[in-house]
Amino acid sequence: MRITYIHQYFKTPGMSGGTRSYEFARRLVERGHEVHMITGDPDADRARITDEAGIVVHWLPVAYSNAMSYRRRLWSFLGFVGKSALVAGRLPHDLVFATSTPLTVAIPGAWAALRRRVPMVLEVRDVWPELPVAMGALRSPVSRWAAERLEAWAYRRAARVIALSPGMAASIRRRFPRVPVTVVPNSCDRTLFAGAGRAGVALRQETPWLGDRPLILYAGTLGVANGVDYLVRMAARLIDTDPEVRIAIVGDGRMRAGIRALAAELGVLDRNLFLLGPVSKAEVVAFFGACDLAASVFVDVPELGANSPNKVFDAFAAGRPVAVNHDGWIADLITESGAGLVLPPHDTGRAAAAVSAFLSDRAGCRAARAAAYALARDRFDRDLLFEDFVAVLTAGQRGEATVTGAGRTAASSRRIHISRAS
Numbered sequence: 001m002r003i004t005y006i007h008q009y010f011k012t013p014g015m016s017g018g019t020r021s022y023e024f025a026r027r028l029v030e031r032g033h034e035v036h037m038i039t040g041d042p043d044a045d046r047a048r049i050t051d052e053a054g055i056v057v058h059w060l061p062v063a064y065s066n067a068m069s070y071r072r073r074l075w076s077f078l079g080f081v082g083k084s085a086l087v088a089g090r091l092p093h094d095l096v097f098a099t100s101t102p103l104t105v106a107i108p109g110a111w112a113a114l115r116r117r118v119p120m121v122l123e124v125r126d127v128w129p130e131l132p133v134a135m136g137a138l139r140s141p142v143s144r145w146a147a148e149r150l151e152a153w154a155y156r157r158a159a160r161v162i163a164l165s166p167g168m169a170a171s172i173r174r175r176f177p178r179v180p181v182t183v184v185p186n187s188c189d190r191t192l193f194a195g196a197g198r199a200g201v202a203l204r205q206e207t208p209w210l211g212d213r214p215l216i217l218y219a220g221t222l223g224v225a226n227g228v229d230y231l232v233r234m235a236a237r238l239i240d241t242d243p244e245v246r247i248a249i250v251g252d253g254r255m256r257a258g259i260r261a262l263a264a265e266l267g268v269l270d271r272n273l274f275l276l277g278p279v280s281k282a283e284v285v286a287f288f289g290a291c292d293l294a295a296s297v298f299v300d301v302p303e304l305g306a307n308s309p310n311k312v313f314d315a316f317a318a319g320r321p322v323a324v325n326h327d328g329w330i331a332d333l334i335t336e337s338g339a340g341l342v343l344p345p346h347d348t349g350r351a352a353a354a355v356s357a358f359l360s361d362r363a364g365c366r367a368a369r370a371a372a373y374a375l376a377r378d379r380f381d382r383d384l385l386f387e388d389f390v391a392v393l394t395a396g397q398r399g400e401a402t403v404t405g406a407g408r409t410a411a412s413s414r415r416i417h418i419s420r421a422s
Helices: 020-030 070-090 103-116 130-134 141-156 166-175 196-206 229-241 256-265 281-290 302-306 310-317 329-337 348-360 362-378 382-398
Strands: 002-006 034-040 048-052 055-060 095-099 120-124 160-163 181-183 215-219 246-250 273-276 293-296 322-324 340-342 401-404 417-420
Touching: 002 020, 002 070, 002 103, 020 034, 020 055, 020 382, 034 070, 055 070, 070 103, 095 103, 095 382, 103 120, 103 141, 120 382, 130 141, 130 302, 160 166, 160 382, 166 181, 166 302, 196 281, 215 281, 215 310, 229 246, 229 256, 229 273, 229 348, 246 281, 256 273, 281 310, 293 310, 293 348, 302 329, 310 322, 310 362, 322 329, 329 340, 329 362, 340 348, 340 362, 348 362
Parallel strands: 002 034, 002 095, 034 055, 095 120, 120 160, 160 181, 215 246, 215 293, 246 273, 293 322, 322 340
Antiparallel strands: 048 055, 401 417
16 A cells, blocks of 8 residues: 655654654564555755655654743644644545544544545544643633534544543544444554663663662653653652662653753752663663663543553553553553552552552562563563554555454454444
8 A cells, every 4th residue: 555644743862852753664564565655744944755674754843832822832833733634635545544633633644544435543642622621721712613513524424433542532432433343453563672681780880879879760751641750759758768769761753841840849850860862663672671660640630540651651661560650441451460560549648658569579579570571572562562553554545454452452352353344
C-alpha cells in the first residue's frame, strides 16, 4: 500500500519523546509499503523532506511546545491542520492513517482520504474530548460543543479506529457503538532495551550522586496533567526516612520551573532529587537500566486512568517494575501481574513508606522485575502488537472486515479476531 501517515508529534530515536509512529512506520516500510509521514517541526522556518529508515518524512514548520498555554496549543493544532492538508492532498495513497493527539489531525486525514477516494484509519491516544474537558482546557459550552462535533465527525469518516487502551476503546464504544474500534496499546521495544542493564551500570559509575544507591526514575513530560510535584513531595518524606534513595526526573515541559522551585523550597533539589533535562529515546535506555523503580504519575483526574504512557512500556522492556499513583488499566495490570506497586494519589507520606519498603525487599524487587519483563515479552512486545496494527490497516484498506476485540493484550490467545462487517 501507499500510506499517508499523519502525526503532528512524530519523533525518531534520536529525538526526545515516544517513537511509536516511527517504529510502526519503519516496519510498514520493511513489509514493502510506501509510507509518507506528515509531521510538525517546531524548530523549523520552512518545510523539508527527509528519509528516516525508508519513511519519507514531510517536516512542516509548526510551532509547538508543552510549555504553551491551551490557547496557543489550539492555534498550533489549527496551523498544522492547514499545512498538513495541503501536503496530504497532493500525495497519492491507498490509505490515510491519522494519529492523535490532537484529534484535529482527523481533518487533514479525512480531506486527503476524500480527495483520493480511499479509507482513513484513525488512532486515538486520549479519551477525547472527555480529557481536555476534565483538565479545564475546554471551559466554554461553545468549545465543548465544537469538540464533541469534531469527535463525532471524525469517527463517522474513519473506516477503523485504533485506541491505545481498553478505557479509551470503552469510551468510544459507549458513545459510538457502531464504530469499529481495536485496542493496540503502546508497546515494548525489547531490542532497544536489550542492553539496558549494562548501560545502567555505566551510568551509575559515571554519576557520583547515584553510585549504588536505590533509584526511582521519572522519564517523561513535565506537563500540567503529569503532576510530577507528587514525586517532589515524596522525596521530602524520603529524605528523612530513607535518605539513600535517589529520585531522577528526566524530561521537560510546562511545569519544569515550578517543579524545580518546589524541590528547592522543600530542600530536596540536588540532595535526593535530581532534575535533569530531556534525552533522546536511545539515551533514555541507560536511565531505565539504572533504575530500581520507574514512576508514572498523574494528577488525580479519573479520565487519565485510560492513558497508555510510553514510560511504563519502556520500563517493562528494560525489566524494571513500575509505580503509579492512579487507578485505571495500568494500575490493574501492575496489581494483577506483580510488576510494581500502586501508590495512594494524595498521601505522599504513605507513598514514601511503600516505596522504601519495596526497594528494601530484594526478593520482591527481583520478582517484580521478572514480572515486568514477562509483560514486555508476552503481551506488549512491539513486533507482536505491530501485527495487530497492520491487521487493522489491511482491513480498513480492503473495507471487507472489521477487527474487533482488544487485540492480544486482552485476549486469552494471541489471535486477532476478524468478523465480516454488516
